[in-house]
Amino acid sequence: MVEAAVSRGFEIAGAVDIDPQIAGKSLAQICPGAPTDVVVAADLAEACARSEPDAAVLTTVSSLVAARGQIEVLASKGVPVVSTCEELSFPWEADPGTAKEIDESCRAGGVACLGTGVNPGYLMDFLPTVLSAPCLRVDAVQVWRVQDASARRVPFQQKIGAGLDSEQFEQKREEGVLRHVGLRESAGYIASSLGWSLDGYEETLEPVVADTPISAGYAPIEPGQARGVLQIGRGYCAGSEIITLTFRAAVGEPESYERVRIEGIPELEWRCEGGINGDVATCAVTLNAVRSVLSAQPGLRTMADIRPVTFGPAGEEL
Amino acid sequence: MVEAAVSRGFEIAGAVDIDPQIAGKSLAQICPGAPTDVVVAADLAEACARSEPDAAVLTTVSSLVAARGQIEVLASKGVPVVSTCEELSFPWEADPGTAKEIDESCRAGGVACLGTGVNPGYLMDFLPTVLSAPCLRVDAVQVWRVQDASARRVPFQQKIGAGLDSEQFEQKREEGVLRHVGLRESAGYIASSLGWSLDGYEETLEPVVADTPISAGYAPIEPGQARGVLQIGRGYCAGSEIITLTFRAAVGEPESYERVRIEGIPELEWRCEGGINGDVATCAVTLNAVRSVLSAQPGLRTMADIRPVTFGPAGEEL
Numbered sequence: 001m002v003e004a005a006v007s008r009g010f011e012i013a014g015a016v017d018i019d020p021q022i023a024g025k026s027l028a029q030i031c032p033g034a035p036t037d038v039v040v041a042a043d044l045a046e047a048c049a050r051s052e053p054d055a056a057v058l059t060t061v062s063s064l065v066a067a068r069g070q071i072e073v074l075a076s077k078g079v080p081v082v083s084t085c086e087e088l089s090f091p092w093e094a095d096p097g098t099a100k101e102i103d104e105s106c107r108a109g110g111v112a113c114l115g116t117g118v119n120p121g122y123l124m125d126f127l128p129t130v131l132s133a134p135c136l137r138v139d140a141v142q143v144w145r146v147q148d149a150s151a152r153r154v155p156f157q158q159k160i161g162a163g164l165d166s167e168q169f170e171q172k173r174e175e176g177v178l179r180h181v182g183l184r185e186s187a188g189y190i191a192s193s194l195g196w197s198l199d200g201y202e203e204t205l206e207p208v209v210a211d212t213p214i215s216a217g218y219a220p221i222e223p224g225q226a227r228g229v230l231q232i233g234r235g236y237c238a239g240s241e242i243i244t245l246t247f248r249a250a251v252g253e254p255e256s257y258e259r260v261r262i263e264g265i266p267e268l269e270w271r272c273e274g275g276i277n278g279d280v281a282t283c284a285v286t287l288n289a290v291r292s293v294l295s296a297q298p299g300l301r302t303m304a305d306i307r308p309v310t311f312g313p314a315g316e317e318l
Numbered sequence: 319m320v321e322a323a324v325s326r327g328f329e330i331a332g333a334v335d336i337d338p339q340i341a342g343k344s345l346a347q348i349c350p351g352a353p354t355d356v357v358v359a360a361d362l363a364e365a366c367a368r369s370e371p372d373a374a375v376l377t378t379v380s381s382l383v384a385a386r387g388q389i390e391v392l393a394s395k396g397v398p399v400v401s402t403c404e405e406l407s408f409p410w411e412a413d414p415g416t417a418k419e420i421d422e423s424c425r426a427g428g429v430a431c432l433g434t435g436v437n438p439g440y441l442m443d444f445l446p447t448v449l450s451a452p453c454l455r456v457d458a459v460q461v462w463r464v465q466d467a468s469a470r471r472v473p474f475q476q477k478i479g480a481g482l483d484s485e486q487f488e489q490k491r492e493e494g495v496l497r498h499v500g501l502r503e504s505a506g507y508i509a510s511s512l513g514w515s516l517d518g519y520e521e522t523l524e525p526v527v528a529d530t531p532i533s534a535g536y537a538p539i540e541p542g543q544a545r546g547v548l549q550i551g552r553g554y555c556a557g558s559e560i561i562t563l564t565f566r567a568a569v570g571e572p573e574s575y576e577r578v579r580i581e582g583i584p585e586l587e588w589r590c591e592g593g594i595n596g597d598v599a600t601c602a603v604t605l606n607a608v609r610s611v612l613s614a615q616p617g618l619r620t621m622a623d624i625r626p627v628t629f630g631p632a633g634e635e636l
Contacts, residue, residue, distance in 0.1 A: 007454060118452055122451060122452060123452075129626070129628040130445070130448050130626055130628055131445075132606075132629035133440060133602065133603050133606050133607075133627045133628055133629065134436055134440060134441075134594050134598070134599035134602045135602050135606075135629045136322055136325060136598060136601065136602045136605070137325070138629045193628050194628065194629055194630055195631035264629075265598065266594060266595055266599070268590055268592075268594055269590065269591065269592075270588050270590045271588070271589055271590075271591075272586055272587060272588045272589075273589075274586075274587075276584060276586055277584055280452070280454060281452035281584070283454060284451065284452045284453050284454045285451050285452055287454070288450075288453075289451075303626070304625065304626060304628070306625070307622065307623055307624070307625070307626075308444070308447070308448055308621070308622060308625075308626045309448070309451045310451050310511050311447070311450035311451065311453045311456045311512055311582075312511060312512055312513045
């Protein structure tokens with residue numbers, strides 16, 4: 001993220017890492033290309049005391065509850081926040097109490113706060129709602145994010161369970177570590193934007209199992225082992241499945257693509273062959289959101305109530 | 319538009335038509351499905367006096383100068399405006415003086431005003447910029463809108479010159495009636511959103527000529543006659559073509575599609591097979607924009623500085 005921010009023309013005012021092996025070092029030692037005069041602080045208060053940042057990019061946790069304290073510190077210092085915290089992207093369904101607390105802290109500090117990223121934040125929520133703009137009626141929204149994980153980072157391949165046998169996969173599924181966090185938030189975001197009230201939501205997660213040996217990933221995968229995950233989130237209203245979000249990421253997947261289908265008037269489908277690399281795109285969406293957040297009303301915002309996020313001049317207020 | 323608005327759940331407060339054959343009649347006589355108690359007014363002031371609309375949908379003219387007086391009347395009555403006036407979608411390059419006058423009238427009236435529609439307004443400007451959000455760098459934006467006009471309304475087929483011989487086509491081109499209005503506005507919108515400064519813009523318009531007899535349209539087309547138009551807008555910066563907008567609409571076109579390509583990091587391309595019907599989509603984008611306009615700051619707005627336009631509950635303020 002630091003490298004991406006520098007390449008996008010952002011000035012790095014400070015950095016924080018709680019790891020005692022990292023705090024105290026020059027940021028340039030950790031992230032090539034970073035300015036040499038920025039020393040990594042051990043906590044947010046220390047970093048804010050040293051500089052007066054226009055905005056903070058918070059990429060620490062997936063959990064809303066875990067992010068709350070960090071956002072409160074930043075809000076109390078008057079620093080707007082863009083965070084990749086998945087549960088922050090649309091917390092109003094899953095945990096409205098914590099969302100309200102964060103909202104109030106941000107209003108008190110006079111700053112806006114946004115959870116975003118490529119997914120959740122963009123591909124399976126913001127973008128499908130924007131693609132519904134030419135529709136006079138929308139009956140259902142279906143989104144597919146299908147990825148060949150062969151070329152992705154090793155931690156990503158591990159995160160999707162590549163190489164696990166069925167017992168190991170089951171164990172890790174129960175631990176919750178295989179789960180992509182964000183489908184529920186994306187479904188809530190779509191429903192809220194389109195004016196729908198979901199009366200049910202369910203999510204399934206199963207392995208994509210190799211039927212031939214696969215050598216495309218970071219380690220060989222034998223037949224019968226998982227080569228990735230298939231996770232589907234389904235939102236219901238009055239017995240109908242009106243939102244279907246399919247996330248499939250596997251080593252050796254024959255094709256990668258993004259696909260959004262809207263049933264309604266008119267019916268339409270958009271497709272991006274090759275898909276969008278999540279590592280680059282998460283950095284991009286997050287950094288590109290900064291200028292929309294700088295011009296937003298104070299409070300906990302979503303991608304739906306700030307100016308449309310696009311590529312644009314770094315950090316310049318819209 | 320009236321039928322679409324009723325189907326979307328909008329309450330029709332009033333209607334205006336300057337045609338003396340229409341003014342004074344019940345709206346239901348003109349537009350099936352409209353309420354019977356709305357009488358078409360002869361001018362805007364009369365319509366505003368009779369009702370207190372939350373917003374006006376203005377679908378009268380393509381020219382900014384022609385729209386100005388109508389917007390000023392509505393703004394002076396405190397009525398927010400969403401208009402399909404093509405030149406209003408991004409008037410800041412072509413006619414900043416008139417744009418500023420409209421902006422000031424709207425601020426004085428405390429209302430927001432937006433020019434939008436499917437094109438300009440959405441497919442060749444707003445959407446491509448939103449599709450750039452996952453990019454860390456954007457070098458060029460290319461948009462194609464390719465349509466088989468065989469099933470479109472007769473006036474649309476006439477507007478694109480279907481059935482004209484080369485002399486007739488040339489004459490109508492010179493009269494300016496074949497031209498799709500909005501490519502320049504779309505290019506200006508993209509450049510502004512992405513932070514680019516165009517140092518050149520040019521537009522070409524040529525016939526798509528039939529090489530075989532075509533019977534798919536409203537009237538037969540002979541070989542050598544035009545079956546439609548190919549219009550290309552090109553925006554330049556420092557000698558490079560950084561924006562290319564290709565509008566091709568012709569009777570008997572083998573396929574219809576929308577396509578957006580972004581050169582940069584990452585490079586990406588989205589495609590909508592079958593394309594999006596312009597008649598339905600213009601109504602939808604315009605009506606769906608109402609709620610974003612209701613929550614916007616007063617002044618002349620663009621799709622870039624209001625909340626993202628999506629399908630949603632009719633007229634409910636975001």
